Structures are given as C-alpha cells and as structure tokens.
Amino acid sequence: MLPLSLDQGMIDQIAHEFDLRAPNKEGLRQLIFHLTGTFDPTEPLVMDMATGSGKTYLMAAAVEYFRRQGMHNVMIVTPSLVVQNKTVQNFSYGSLRYVGGFPTPPEVVSPDSYEAWRGKQVGSPLEVATDPSMVFIFNVHQLVAPKKTHTSSTGTLDGQRTKIRTFQEDSGSLYEYLTELDDLIVIADESHLYGSKAKAFNQALKDLQPAATIGLTASTTDADNVIYHYPLYKAISDGYVKTPVLVYRKSGYTGKDAEERQLRDAMSLLRNKEAAYKEYRNDHPDVRQIQPALLVVCKNVEHATDIADLLRGPAYCNDTHAVLQVDNEHDNEATRRLLDNLDHEGSPIRVVVSVDKLKEGWDTKRIAVMCTLRAMASEVLTQQTMGRGLRLPFGNRTGNDRIDQLEILAHTSFEELLNDEDILQTFGLDGAVDDSTTATDILKDEAPIAGVDREGAVERGPIAPSTATTDDAGKEPRPALEPQSAEPQPPEPTVRSHGLEDDEEIEVATPATPIVVKINPDYAGTTFLFPSSTMQRSDSVFELKKIRNDDVKAAAKRVTDTGEVLHRKKLVVSEADNEIKTERVEDALVASDQVDKKEVAKELTSSVIKLGKLTQNQANLTQLTERIVPEFMKAADIDDWTEKAKVSALAELEQLIVDKLKAHASSLQTETTINPIELPIDQEFSLPVGEDILDLVGDDEQSEFKVRKYYGQWAKGLFPVASFDSWSGEYLLAMMLNYSEHIQWWKRLYRHEGASIAYSTRDNYYPDFVALDTDGTYWIIEGKAESGREDETVKKKREAASDLVTELISEPKFKDSTWGYLIAYETDVRTAQSWSDLKSMAQPVVRERYDD
Template structure:
C-alpha cells in the first residue's frame, strides 16, 4: 500500500479553514488529520475523527477534500450509511443546492451510481478545466450497499435493489470501463467513511471492499467510536454543548411520569406538541426581530417499529392533534418514496408544512436538519433515549448560532423514564465523552474544566423593572413600570457573550474540594438583573382572630371550597443535562412548560370524590353518612365548581379541596386580621456580600438528603442573586426552585434579615417574609414559605392577615398606587405538590390588589 503524497502546509490550512468558515474543533480536526497523513501512518488503518453530533462534520469533509485538491489528489470516495445521508451529501457538494457547502473556487465534480457523466467525461477526453488550469476533484458519493461486492456479478444493474446497485460499479461501461477497477488502479485514492461506526472493523463486507480498493488513506467520521477504532482526534459532546456549537439537551417529564398504556403514550405526544408550540412562538419572535425567514419548530417522534410509526402518524393527523395531513411526515422503510425524501429535504425551508416527523430508526444517523426542537421516544429503553445519535437529530442550532433564548437554544427530550433512570444508563458517559474521567489525572481534570467552561444561562425573554430613585428619597419615589420584553438581536459584536450568573470560585466544580486553595467567594448581583430595583412596603399591622367551627358545614362553605378547585394545565418539569470533565453527569432545573392534562368523564370524577370522603379515617362508615356524601355533599360541591370539563389534574385539586373541607375545619382555622396604615418604602435589593473564609458556592441539589441549612447554592437564573442560601429544604429551597422554573415569574429575590424588609403584625411584633417575586403580569408578590404546622399556628395566621391587609392598603398609598402587589403563604405540602407558580397560587388562596 502506498501513502498519500501530501504535505502539511499551515498557511494553506489557515486559508481553507477561513474559506469554509470552519468552527474551531473542525479546524483542529483538519489540522490533526493532515498532520497524520503527512506522517508514517498505516494506509490499511482507518484514521477516525470523533466529533460530537451537530458540530459540522460535513464542513470538515468539504474542507479536507479542498486541501487534497490543492495538494494534487484528484479522486475521493465518500461512503454514506444509506440513501437519506447519501442524498444529503450529494446536495452538500452540488453548487446551487440550498445545502451546498461553499468554500472552494473549484467545486468537486460528483459521481453517483445514478450519474457517471463526470467520470465518463474525464475518461474520454481532455480534463475539463473549471477555472484557469485547476482540476476539480472527482467525488464518488456511494452508500455502503452500493460499494460492497454483490453475491453474483451476473444480473440486472438497473433498479433500486441492493444487488443491482452493487453490480453496476463492477460492470463494464462501454463509455468508460469498469468504475471499481478505475478506483482500484488509483495510487492516491482517499476513502471518507461518513458515520464510520456503522461499518467499521466488524462490518466484514465493507472491510473486504476497502481491502479490494486498496486506498492510500481511509478517513472515518463519527460521533460514536468503537473501542477498536484508531482515533486521531476527539471533540466530545459535552465540549460542543459548553462551546455552544449545539443545543443544550433538556429532559422534559411529568412529575408522576408516564406508564406503558396507550393513553399515556398519547399524553407524551400531546406534551411534545405543547412544547413544540412553545418553541414555535420563540422561533417566530426571533425570526421577526432579526429579519430571518420563518422556520417551523418540528417534533421528532421515534417509534418502535413501522406499524407503530404508522399508528402514531395517523393519530397526529387527527383534529385532536395537528389536524392536517401534510403536517406529519412518516419516514421509514415503507415510507421512503421520492415525495417523502423531497419533503424531508425541505423540512427547514420556509414553505415546509411539516410540524412532526415520525420515524423508527431510519433517520438515526447523518440527518442534519436544523429545526427539530423536541424529541419524543415512545416505548424506548433508557439506553436508546439518551444517545448522541438519537439526540443528534435535534442538536443543531436552528439559526446557526446561539440566540440567548433558552427555548431556541435547548433541545427538549421527552421519555417515559425518570431522569434519574436516564442518567444511570450504561452508555451515558460514553455519549457525552466522559467515559475515561474516572482515571483522569486531577491536575489534568482541573485544566480541562477550566478550558471547557460552563454554558451560561439564557437571558429572560420578558422585561424587568428599571432602576429606582436614590434610597434617600424613600417615601416619595417608587419603582417604574416594567419594560416590555426584548428579543436578543443576532450577530453581537466581537467578543460579546451572554451574561453569567454571578461570581463563584473556579475550583468549586472539582469533586475533591479538599485539595483546593482556600479563597474568599463574593456573592454579587446576577448580571441579568443588575439594574433591577424595587421598593418594599415596610409596615405595622394589628391582629384579630375569630375562630371558625367545623361542625356546621353550610352551603356557602361547600361553595367556597368548590370554587377553589383549579383547572390549570399540567406542567412538564425540565432539567438541563450538565456534563463536565471530572464530574458526574448532573441536571439543573430549567423553566417548566405548561401542557394539557388528561380528560376525565364527570361520572368518574363523582365516583372518585365519593370514595375519597367515605374512605377518610374521620368519616363514620354508616349508611346515613354514605347517603349524605352521595346525595348532597359531593353533588353540591360539584355543582359549584367553576368548570365542566374535568381532567386528572383538576380532579386532584377537587380531592384536595374536599378533603380540606371535611378534615380541615375540625381544627381551628384561619382568622382575619386588621391592618394599621403605616407604610414606609424601602429600596431593595441590598449589596452583595462575601462568604466566610473557606465557604464555597455549591451546585443545586435534587433531594432533601443533600440539603445543608445556610449553605449557598448557585445557578438560580431568575434570582436577583444567582447564589442563595436557605433555612429549610421544603419550606424555602423547593419554593425557590419553583419560582426559578416557572414560566410566569420574571425574577425573584430571597429576603434575609439584613435586608430589613419586615412587616409588623402587632404594635410590637414583626416578621421577615422569605421572598419577593415579580410575575409577567407586573404583580409584585410577597411570599412566605411555611411548614404544615403553620396552618393552625396563631402567630403564622396573624402574620398572614397582616400581610394580606398590607396588600389591600397599598392601593391607597401614594408610593405604591400605580403598582399591583400580592401576598402568598406557601405551605410545604402545597409547594411540594405544585408544578408551577399557577399551581401554587391555586393551592394557596393568595390575595392581590388587582382590580
């Protein structure tokens, strides 16, 4: 075997990298590849470039072919895993195609099994000169089935059958000869195997074809290397995410999960389409603000087999889902005609009508459409969900670069497994390029972490309040109204970047913190909300406490309980996968998404409420009680509910309210309070502070066992301070997480005693609320997090009544007359069962001064 006669030319490499606008990892991969081919490499060994899905391997391929042309190499065979990738690659090298990769002044002349014209012309006459005296490269684009040897060379060479396609390159052509023999006779042939993990050393037929061709070099491009591969360059997925070349994967799931029933599968599809619609709104806003063509956000549905895919596609076309035949594109072995391929090819075109693509595994590799926004895997095992090849269908950035809008820059993945099960899958570390981290040298790990960096959070898509007057003017000035949201503008200036989340120690990301140097950590304002200020209404109140007797349940009490039943949509919790060298894969909370709940029949609701009341421990199991519940209590309760269309979530709300009505009034309950009109505005928030020596900022946690009181946790993207400490897990930490992930919260502020934001509930006694939050309706909320004992605690209820009276009093106060304020006390049970801010409000019966 002969090696390529090319040399490493740094200036030429720089020029080509610039001409093709190569991303940094592709440029480095090209550099390493050329350096390898200029050395003592083995031509029989495939040189593998392991680059994360979505980084742009095809651009690297095009730049490499141009480098070969400039060095006098004129023949390249590009091997693809199938027809879909072959068609895409053909467009990449065809001038005039929307997917053409520009960069060469002398584009390659493409040869395919369907079109030998370029090769025939080259064989039968003087070489055609493209520009001046420069000769184009002949790029032979074949899929793997067309390259391997047929079982017999006798038979047809026309048609789409595998054997016919394999015979044609080995059959004599009267105009040019035998194509396979031509390739075998070249002493500088280069073979590029796209998605090479599909036909590596284990693919005997392909290995035999390569051996027969005897190329001077074989290059493998993949994102899924095998342990036996000879890898010369690696750029893993976690680096691509950190460097913002691909979307950040986000796991979207219901708190209760999904089961294996058809109804639950339909719910997964509804949730996927709801997420798709949310992302579509952000796509539209960004495209309009930046004068970009319209682009559909597409849901990609992965099914178990063709029959399953057909059922799902038909379901999505019904009026209950997308309602249009052409909104759904099914692509599999039975749905693979020219029309399907054309619609698939035009999926990211402005005129495309496709909103959902349904497939099995046909689009697993090499399909590089940029506008897949949601991936839903039906009936899939955890190991099949969280793989680069599955995620890769949606990792590419829809507008070519990070926008700063989270819903655009994130890929949502819906699966019925819990996120802990997904993250425990055997192949997860490998997929993120972290499989070797357990034996990494600590110093090397530290350097790698600092080099990789961490992705910064997206900027909020809604407005924020502007800076208030100087603190010395308290009592005479008030905050201005919030400004409308601004969509980030494309193409920021050189060196611009999205803001981070405050200051923290670089060494806090290492697992072995005991070896870190001791240093002071300063907590500063979140740069996203650096200009936000507001005025807190410090006040004095008095308390009145009349009790309520449970033994007499009147109609108005039943009606009031029924009217508190909520009909809000369900919530999908969203957690972004965060990967960094030297650390375990982890997740961070992201803004949740509102979705539809599962509908229920009224008769089923009636039966469930009857069983609930009769089954309660405090309720006597007598015929009289059963008749009362069935004939009066439940019917009266349901009569006064404010809606008629029941869902699983509204039933849960009804059960809670009815349980509270029957059981809650047994004990002494809420008491009214009266307010003293003495209000003194105080500017918030205060300045930052420095942690005690040796204290650090810690990553967010997922359960109570990890919580440490007073510890500072980071990553709060909607907080005025991105690092905060809490006194309790269920009362404060979970409440902060709910505020941080709720779509309708603009920002929140954790109040500490040093902020001096207090409310008097008697002439002598005062208390300090836990949070202030601004919602997207412009309402400032004073929020208290309390444990369940507070429901019956006289002091807690006195505080509540004082705050509620304060909120009403603000309507008449000159300093707050133009603002809307509200008060909410969040008990631990309500916070734990709430999926969103709307849920918490519905459970907590808040008071506002909105008219």
C-alpha cells in the same frame, strides 16, 4: 507516503474560505499531520467528531486541501442511500445543500451520474492545479462485490454493484479505474458501521486499494485508530450545539392515557418553541426563516402508525399534512422528498414520527423537542438519533434558552431516572458529559423551560456573536447580546433537566403583537427593480461590458490630430547639365480633411466588429454603440474630427480591444449575473417585538442617537420608519436625502431583502440605501467610515459596483433606467451642505447619457 505537506498557511486560508469552526480547523490540521507520516492506507485514520459539530464542512475542507496539493480523487463512502443523496447535494454546485467555499466546485460521480468521470476519460488525462476535485460518492452496499456479475438491471442492489464494475466502451470500468488510481483517498462517513465485525463492508473499502482511508464518526471503539477527538460535551460547552434538557414528570407517564398525556406535553413544548422562534425571526429578519419541529420516537412501525394518526387529529396538530411518518414501510420517494425539504421555508411538517430510523445523514436544524414514548421502555435513544436535534437553528447560540436548548421529554419518573445507571445511554447522551457526571448531577440541575416557571431564567452557554447586522462575507448575521458579566462564572452543565409536578400544566406562551409600519401613503404601490448580482468563475468569451470607462478614456486621450504634411520640392535649372532638377524644401503642414462626427462613430464601431476576435451578439453591440464609442469620442481631445484624427482613433480603440482580449485569454475570468429583485418586498413590515418608533433627532443631537433603533417619521422615505447602524455614515445621510429638493424618495435597504452586490465569487455586500433623484437616476448608496478610503476591500466593492452600472446598459430589464453608485464617507456627509455637494465629493459612478 502521500505527496502531501503540512502547510499551515493553506489550512488557515481554507478554514477562512469554508468558515470552519475552531475545532474543525484543528481537526483538519491533525488529519494532514497524520497523513504526512507513516500509516496503513487500508486502516482508517478515525476522527471522533460529535454529532452536529460540522463533520461535513471538515470533509469538504479536506477535499479542497487535497486538491491544492495535487490529489484530485476522493471516494466518499456512505452507510445508506439517504446519506449518499445528502452527500451528493453537499458537493453539487447549485444545490441548496451545497457546501460553499470551493473556489473550483468539485465534479461529482455517483451511481446516478457517471458523466463527469466519462468526460475525464475522453478529455486530457493530465491533471493541472486548476482542475476540480473528482469526488466519487457511493454507499457501501454498492461497493460490495455482486453475487452475479452478469446482473444488468440497475434496479436491484446487485445491479448497482455490477454497474460500477461493468466495462463501458467509451470510458472503461469505473471500479477498475478507481482501484488503479495511486492517489485515491477514501473517506468513510459514519465509519463505525464499517468495522472489522462488518466483514463485507470492511473488505469493500480495502478492495478499493486506497492511498489513505479516513474515518468520520461520533461512535468510536477501543479498536479504532483515533487521531482526533472532539466529544459532544465539548461541543455543547463551546456553544456549537444545543444544550440537552431532560424534561420529566415526577411520577412519569402512567395509566391508559399515558402516551396521550405525554404527547400533549410534547405539543405544548413545541408551541412554546414556535412562539420563541417567531419572536426571534421577527426581531432578526436577516436570519433563516426556520420553524421548530417535534421528533417522536416509537417502538415499531405499527406503534408509529398509531401515533402519527393520533397526532394528525384535532386534539394535536389537526392537520393531516403536519405529521410525517418515516420508517421502513414509509420510505417512498414522496416521504424522502418531504424529509429532504424539511428545512425549506414553507414546509408543512411540524412533527416527525420515526422508529429510530433517522440515525445518520438527516441533517436538519428544525428538531427542537424530542419525545420517547413509554412503549420504548426497553429501548435506548441512540446518540445519532438524539443528535438530530442538536443543531442550532440559526447557526449560533442566540442567548434564548427556549431556542438554544433541546428538550427531551422522558416517559420515566424521577425515581426511575435517578436509579438508571445508564441514563446517558438511555437518552443518547453518552459523550454529552464528562466521565465524572452522574444521574444525580444531571437531575439536580434544574433548567427553566418555556411556559414553566420562567421567572429568574438566565441566558446560558458561552456565546460570542458578532455585533454587526451586515456582514461583508455574506454570512448570516449574528445578533448582538447584552454584555456578559466580567466576574468569573462556573462552567455551565452540558446536560440539564427539568422536573414537572404530576398536576402541573405547561402554559403555552402568547406571542406579543409587534408594531406594523406601512409604506408612506404618497408612495403607495411604488416598486423598483434592484440589480442584485452574483459572480461565478467562468471561461466564457470576452464581453465588452468588462471594459471600464476609465480604460476607454485613457485610450481616447492618446488620439492625436497632427494634420497632413505636404512634402515640397522646388524646380532648379542646372546649366551644367542643361536640365531641370527638383530640390527638397521645407515641408508644409496643412489641415486634414474634415470628417463628419457620425461617420467617425460608424467607422470606430465597424473596426471593432471587424477585428474578428469579438463575439458578435446584441449585448456587445449595445455596449459598443451606447457606451464605448460615445465615451471614447467624448474623452478624445478633438473638437473637429479630421481624417488624420480618425485614423489615430481607430488605431487606439482597436489596440484597447486587442489588449483586453489578450488579458482575458491569459487570466481566469469571473462572470457576473444580474438577478433583478423587486423592492420593496411588501407594502408593510413589522418591527421587532417590543420595539417602538422613536422621534427623529436633530443633526446636532448625536448623543441622543441609538444604533439599530427605529426612527420616524421620514417624509421622503418609501417607509416612514427606518433603523440605522451608524450616526454619520447612515443617519445623517438619511437626513440629507430626506430634505434634499433633488431627491424624490429614498429607501433604507435591509439584508433580508437580498439587495446584494457581488465583488468576488465568494463575497458580496449589502448597500445601505437606494434613492431616486429628480433627474430619474437610481442611486445605490453605501455609507462608510473614514478608514474605508484606503481599504482594499472597499476598493474592490467600488470596482464591482462600477462594473455593475456598466453592465446594466445591456440588461434588458434596466436599459431604460439610469443607475449610479456612490460611497458616502462620514467626513463627506458631515461636510457636504447638500446632495449635490456630496456627489461632487464622492466622485460617483453613474451611467452617462450621450447626445447624438
């Protein structure tokens, strides 16, 4: 039995940290439940998870759960090099594909990198709770025993198999190390490929002698020990993936130009998707800037090459770089790089042409249209291939069918589809409907598609997005939808269809033109650097920027100047002894010698440096001379410095530094990194399509105010138009900034600009405004509801902003500027008569400038 316990509190915490969907959270609970019981460690506990439902996040959450319960070693077995490389990225901190949520990033060991394991071998063999997980990621081909154990070339498969078994002088044999672990948990990704029929692969997993084996797949068999089942139709119904829609022409595609016509239809569907995505991105600038793509599935390599050449031509994409062919003969490093970067902004790919190769491990959110050509009439589209198009491009359902549906363009006619007893298997839709659904049910449910009879289209799918445009947890915002009807609705079908008449044309949508807002002419060319920050766990040396001004002031208040004491004795003549003696009389208190203020500052600085426990670098020296010592002397209740006061000050400041050093050494620290962002990003921006500019409303016209609408004209705004999420917390604050004689200009901050401040290693927030006052101070301003005054998260944000203002003193790009931070609570905004009033109420954090 494994040393694991079922801890629901830990599951809840990890689910929150990894932002797990409800089915994945339940899957994690079921997995831990079964692992705490009796099982055969070499027989996989299989989790049947729909393609696109988030298996990778469940896998990562399980690895973290094991770590917190003392099991640090996990082997993830993948079916191919493609999946292996993707999985390495998922677990490698700093990768664009990294799965966030780990408080301590795992160490990754793969065929390309043994460093983490070797470091463990030469380090302490003892594991502690704070140690990271050691995640070994290999594809199953590399774990099969080599034919020739003396093979040394890692360029061959046998060479890779040999490498893992070869004894290294500095670390030993990795394979032997793995088999001797008593806590190795094996996670078999796409476990249906390692079943009993795949004898070599199946044996390779058993040879590892794991403490437990977990299988993840969307394709189970009756022989599998399935412990959790989350089918595709449930994922569709729950709104976690797109709704598949079969699109077909009444008579199918026939004749010599059948494929050309089908591809033209596919491109028309793609263009409509492109228009819908563009409109949505423009309306929601905070979301990922992702583009839709078309996947064309061909019969063989020769067929795929012909189709790719055709699609690059002027009648289709008219761009040689827009079409990517991926098959056994087009699988070089350049192709893999283009495929790997498909979701990156700026990818030139619009169409991917494949030979059903992209079955597992290709996690993209771009596929919006799929096309199976007539040449595949005898073939089927596997669920794994169809699953490449199921992922939601913006993370959640949008309420727009053009985005929330995957359109699968069939080559067959209506009659052929109707008579196809295996229609679900033919298009990879097995599992996408319940057992009672037939081909007739699917084909009679007509779904509207973009460009074809859009009149009367309805928003589909169960959707429950957040209404907030700013999310403290740093997640992508979920745009609000119109309220759903309160009347009971019948369940939506999980697979739909749309038939086209033979002569019907798919009309390509024309995107609407949005209103463009340009920067205020008075501020044309104005830019500034915003100190965006990130926070990481660190065991780095202590830095003086971590000492807050409040602590410096508290230490300074303990400085005393009690003066010098003169002990007095008088001379007494003793007649009896015939001698002169001394007799103690009352002490006399006299003023201590005066000391020059600059000399005190110099000695305070020198004493801290001479402690010997502080790293001597320019950043610490700047913090000491430009902030800590001046603030300390200013806060001390000393008008005229004396020798006695100086001694007291030296003792108090040294004690403050020593206490902070001890606290640092005994706790896990975080390191904040400043990432300057130049704002505004551009000198103009576009309003969401259909949005107009509303006239400003007076401060007594709250009933006229509309949330997230655009108002103008703002004379002192860098841009004359801005939108707001609240009345008193933002709109009235903007009014105050706009009409204050002490403000030069202000700018509304939007999430997509990236102006965020980290207040933990996982969490950041986005302030509402930056304003430049007439004294040259840049103010970071956040409007808050009154309830935030006692909120612990708000307090953490303020502390983080206070630390940020402090750190900017020693940041080269900010050393010549002054920054402040202010939380404007709604009551203060309504009560304050001016910007000066608001500052006095808010008790802001601001960099002090000290006189010599």
